[in-house]
Amino acid sequence: MTMTTPPIPAVSSACDRLSAVVFDWAGTILDFGSCAPMGAFVRLFQQCGIDITIAQARGPMGVAKWDHIRAVGNLPAVAAQWQRQYGRPFGDTDVDQLYAIFTPMNAAVVPDFADFIPGALEAVAAVRARGLKIGSTTGYNRPIMEVVSAIAAQAGYRPDNLVCAGDVAAGRPSPLMMWRTFADLGICHPSTVVKVDDTEVGIAEGLHAGTWTVGVAVSGNAMGLTLAEWQTLPPEAQQQRRATAGAKLQAAGAHYVIDSVADLLPVLDALDARLARGETPG
Numbered sequence: 001m002t003m004t005t006p007p008i009p010a011v012s013s014a015c016d017r018l019s020a021v022v023f024d025w026a027g028t029i030l031d032f033g034s035c036a037p038m039g040a041f042v043r044l045f046q047q048c049g050i051d052i053t054i055a056q057a058r059g060p061m062g063v064a065k066w067d068h069i070r071a072v073g074n075l076p077a078v079a080a081q082w083q084r085q086y087g088r089p090f091g092d093t094d095v096d097q098l099y100a101i102f103t104p105m106n107a108a109v110v111p112d113f114a115d116f117i118p119g120a121l122e123a124v125a126a127v128r129a130r131g132l133k134i135g136s137t138t139g140y141n142r143p144i145m146e147v148v149s150a151i152a153a154q155a156g157y158r159p160d161n162l163v164c165a166g167d168v169a170a171g172r173p174s175p176l177m178m179w180r181t182f183a184d185l186g187i188c189h190p191s192t193v194v195k196v197d198d199t200e201v202g203i204a205e206g207l208h209a210g211t212w213t214v215g216v217a218v219s220g221n222a223m224g225l226t227l228a229e230w231q232t233l234p235p236e237a238q239q240q241r242r243a244t245a246g247a248k249l250q251a252a253g254a255h256y257v258i259d260s261v262a263d264l265l266p267v268l269d270a271l272d273a274r275l276a277r278g279e280t281p282g
Contacts, residue, residue: 016275018268019192020185021127022135022178022211024062025148026113027198027220028261029120029136029157032227034061034198034220036113037140040106041072044098050081054224061221062139062199063172064165065102070095107144114151117219118227119262121156126265133185134159135193137177137205141166160185172201178209191280194271196261198222200252207253212271212281215249219260222248255281 027034041057052072060071072078073090082090124134136159138145145164152158161184168176178195187193195206195213198220206213217223218230222245225233233241246257256267 015189015191016278017192018130018132018194018272018275019187019189020133020135020181021194021196021264021268022137022181022206023124023159023261024197024199024202025136025138025140025145027061028117028196028202028216029124030116030148030152031110031113032115032117032219033223033225033229034058035226036110037061037065037068037106038221038224040102040109041068044069044102044105045072045078047101048082048098049085050078052078058221058224060201062197062201064139065106065141065144066095066099066165067171068139069098069102073098103141103143106140107147110144110148111151114148115227116152116155116157117260117262119260123261123264124157127268130268132268133187135161135163135181135185137163137172137181137202139165139172139199139202172199173204173208175205175209178205178211182209192275194268196264198249200248203249203252203254207281210281213254213256214264214267215246215252215254215257216260217242217245217249217257220245222246 023029026036038054038057042052042054045052056072056075056078060068073082073095079090127134140148142164145162149162161181163177163180165171168180170176190210193211195211196216197203198216203213203215223241249257258264258267
């Protein structure tokens with residue numbers, strides 16, 4: 001009997017056009033200013049008798065929340081408070097205990113900060129109209145995202161996948177969540193993907209995965225203002241704050257920096273042109 005081997009399907013080699021956009025959530029698609037997690041971190045440590053500043057709470061934003069708690073607790077000023085309060089160094093057991101408190105605390109407040117960033121839904125619809133897939137990664141864990149994604153779905157935002165902190169062995173800035181996204185979406189060429197994020201570690205996540213990266217400076221953690229706070233700033237102050245936030249994202253390696261996802265489409269045009277010329281994110 002003659003045995004025949006079926007042909008191996010060819011892998012698409014289309015590298016000259018974009019295939020997907022991978023969005024972060026808080027500060028990128030919804031929750032202007034990324035305020036829900038910031039407030040929860042401040043309250044979490046206050047419950048333990050530890051005072052942290054908003055800047056300290058925002059510092060590690062974008063990483064997995066367990067890692068975020070550990071990073072804040074290990075800040076010298078915070079660690080010194082913990083030592084005085086409890087007579088011992090801040091350790092991983094403390095992180096575990098705080099994390100168990102943080103998850104339901106954050107899940108309870110995210111509905112209060114779930115408004116979509118102006119223009120986000122329209123931008124996503126335009127991305128889909130281009131035939132691109134919509135991926136998503138987040139520093140939130142699954143229990144929190146069950147709340148967030150349900151609210152988003154009611155408004156019509158349903159990305160093609162969702163990878164949460166804790167779904168893979170390591171979160172940002174590692175590329176593992178992006179790699180899971182590639183597998184979920186059937187993507188073989190990272191150079192055809194755009195990662196959109198409001199945090200430095202989210203930009204690093206995209207760079208480590210080999211994608212193009214776009215930082216959102218005004219709507220996210222780098223700015224740290226609510227929409228109302230941003231709108232009440234005089235133009236000179238807006239420009240100064242925009243420049244500062246944008247510089248952080250540029251320093252993290254973002255290929256482009258925009259105010260919010262509402263400004264994304266011209267960047268996609270530019271990236272398609274660059275890919276057609278044979279350029280890559282590297």
